[in-house]
Amino acid sequence: MNRTTRRTAAGAAVAAMALSLAACGQSEEKPRADGVASTTVGLLLPEKTSSTRYEAFDKPLIESTVGSLCTGCVIDYANADGDEAAQKQQFDDLLAKGVKVIMLDPVNAKVTAPWVAAAEAKGAKVIAYDRLAEGKVAAYVSFDNQRTGEIQGQALLEALGPKAATAQIVMINGAESDPNAAMFKAGAHRALDGRVKKIGYEQSGEWKPEVATAKTNEAVRTLGKDGIQAVYAANDGMAAAVIEALKAAGIKNVPVGGQDASMDAVRRVLTGEQAYTIYKPYKPEADAAGSIAVQLLKGMDISSAASAGVDSNGLRIPSLLLTPIVVTKAKIQATVVGGGLYKAAEICAGPYAEACAAAGVK
Template sequence: MNAATRRAVTATAAVSMALSLAACGQAGGDETGDKGSSTKIGLLLPENKTARYEALDRPQFEEAVKGACLTCEVVYNNAVSDVVKQKQQFDQLVADGVRVIALGPVDATKAAGWVKEAQGKGVKVVAYDRMIEGADAYVSHDNNKVGELQGEALLAALGGKAASANVVMINGDEKDPNAGLFKQGAHTALDGKVGKIAYEASGEWDPKIAGEKMSAAISSVGKNKIGAVYSANDGMAGGIVTSLENAGIKGIPVGGQDAEIAGIQRIIAGTQTFTIYKSPLQLAPKAAAFAVDLLMDVPLRAKSETNGVPSNLLDPVVVDKKNIQSTVIEEGIYTAAEICTPELADECAKLGLK
């Protein structure tokens, strides 16, 4: 991560949250002598199979909170895709007196009940990247648009072959409300413009399961009859590409999402066609801003509402070979040295990555 970029983002977040910072300086404890619970912010993320959560979202959130509130402390846990574990983590934060929790739910439907119960105890919840009914605030990207961009990028990659192409769709985990929005958006872009969706299944955000579903699709559709593959994210695209390679299938468009470094490397190598970049340099600081504002009980700077919840929805960006430099490198997510392994050096040089 580019240190200058991180400092600039943190500085911006600190300026934008001046009211919170001023209030925060007066909030080192409460009148009962509890020295710290009043300035603790919980961050609960849903899983670690998707690399971005640990590598990007967590550090960006923690840094933005620190930049906005000198006395605030982030209490972090990852549910590793286990809804029971996440419920225990959530309950523990409430029991420990944490007043604001940023929650990326494993199961958004179940989480709605937790949120309602916690709110009855004075706890406020920011829905982090996945909508939770009844939350106090919500930050994500425009997830229907993410799916539309994925579908449009797949169509562009197919070109004149689109109208007759058999497309395989490996969607995300059905417990994640975003997965349904990605799927809906992708169908909006693809339906009626490709030959047909020849196979569709959930890969459950798991590269291994996605690879298994891809193998099933190859058996069902036929090795030489698959025109393109929609993968809801980069992690699953890795398993899909492995299955394609094992079957001897090369040169067909494969999409993804999250701009994971492995996905960027596959784009450079030519085994993945595109990804969707959802900048944590925007997402995590916006969520941190909501969390600090809720902690300090100041007005939220929301740009919209989603199902009645104050929201900030950010714009996603398609990344392919042409704009790796101007997106993930120039924004400081990765350096060219991190991306360009010795095996990719020649291709990186052709793309002018530096």
């Protein structure tokens, strides 16, 4: 199945599942006698500080989806804010409460196999959300992460234009503990390798702006002020840090790209400080994951929703993968505004009004 067919099928599957769940909405289970609701979905997200998307978008969207499909269902939510040990405790707490479906976006996906096994031993199902947790998870819902990296790389090439063939690139990748980061990196290399002169410096920024700053400063010391023609940053938080570090070093007119379509990044794209960001429409991802969670709560078959498959350490994980979208200055109106992520008035407030008018954002 090609990418286009897979995305169309994925969208149809989510819509069909939502209808079937709505039709059986009167059959919700009641709370157990011990006071623990059997209609509780656990939601564990990984970050607050280094990426704002989880609190601003994923959590409320998932809550809305689950609530709309399952009367009486509730979300038991926690955010680890980058702390692996804290997330392990949050996971254990959900199991101790008797929660039977847990949506997990892991801080460190490499350590989760024992968690998933412990959940299975207690009859609980784990959905890997956005990042593929190791272990025999019931389903995986995310974007096509290698394709995301490829789109990032292509956007950086387009920002460089005819200078690409002679350009030396710096790459600040995501955390090595995050399997998505490895896929972003692989996709970016697929786009960039052989099309730029050289990847002159490449390190992990660990999804942390302060680490990205340190790595950018090291790249400047290693390559010199004239030795950097563009920077690939795996997300917007690190891209912001890279841009500031380059400014502090007196380096100008170097394209820097990111990912996540955060408000500050969209504004940097608008003003030309950042070359592009990547918009992952959070609602389809949250809708898909929330729908699968309710389906699992009801003991329903999820094969129509998670019809693709991703290999993970010898396991074939039922998966649903969605398509990311590149956002440049010319595409802000058609993507993040047209898609309903932000209102033009939010983006264009205060000092950004003139840039919005010039870019046709309204």
